[in-house]
Amino acid sequence: MKTRLIASILASVILLSACGADKTSDKPSITSSKITVVTTLSIFQEITKKIVHTTPTTVESIIPSGAEPHDFEPTPQNILALKDADLFIYNGLTSIEPWLTKTLSFLPSTAQLNISKVATLRENDPHYWLDPENDIRAVDAIQKALSEKDPANKVMYEKNAQNLKTELRLLDMTYATQLKTCEIRTIVTAHDAYNYLAKRYNIEMHAIAGLSPESEPDAKTIAAIIKLVKEKQIPYILFETLASPKIAETIAEEAGVQTLVLNPIEGLTEEEKAAGKNFMSLMEENLTVLKKAMKCTM
Ligand SMILES: [Zn+2]
Structure with a gap:
């Protein structure tokens, strides 16, 4: 229904543009x-x-x-x-x-x-x-x-x-300086959002869900992650602000570890906005979380 509505609006927008082809010249100089x-x-x-x-x-x-x-x-x-x-x-x-x-x-x-x-x-x-x-x-x-x-x-x-x-x-x-000397170089995150960050700062990332938070993991993936957390003695599972923490929390519970919030900064919540947070400040918060999760010494 929604898609049909959008399609019909698009059609009228295109029609309007076609009628007034010179419309763009009405814009501010x-x-x-x-x-x-x-x-x-x-x-x-x-x-x-x-x-x-x-x-x-x-x-x-x-x-x-x-x-x-x-x-x-x-x-x-x-x-x-x-x-x-x-x-x-x-x-x-x-x-x-x-x-x-x-x-x-x-x-x-x-x-x-x-x-x-x-x-x-x-x-x-x-x-x-x-x-x-x-x-x-x-x-x-x-x-x-x-x-x-x-x-x-x-x-x-x-x-x-x-x-x-x-x-x-x-x-x-x-980031480069403070993430250089750490006991742990592996992190487990809620969705597959940190490949760029991981690559840049030499971190091994394992994601519970896929590129989108909605792509739910199967039982085999969950079991493999629990095994990895235990083997590598990973102290925290990192979940995020805009998606449900349910699976990350379940995994943390089963592996007997704690959770922390790592923010993919895909958008701001009302609370973050009200608190005057932005990309820079959230990246700084993320760095504090990573240093704790990776046991960094700097
Ligand atoms: Zn994402």
């Missing part, structure tokens, strides 16, 4: 800084907000707070909002945004920024924002796209992007 940016993941919203800083640009994420992005499907209102966006920034991989292909068909390519095109990818794994190197690439791509839409503020966008990249480099160095 190129020197105006009042542009509208819509993003999928909150990390892209955060990067964009930091780059546009105090300009009157609006930056909205279509994924509501507390929603698990793998489960998200745009509403007809989301689709209509996209039609008016000067720039739509998205992850680009179907393993997290399966609804994307049909939604993008009516958006001009100049209004689209697919971050997966600039990130270094590991197959179809969409969690590339957990490697700061990819966030730096995202910062560059977003800065460039904003500067093209709003050349009057180009110098300021470049400066803000530079500052943000410095923060990300510092974060990366802190």
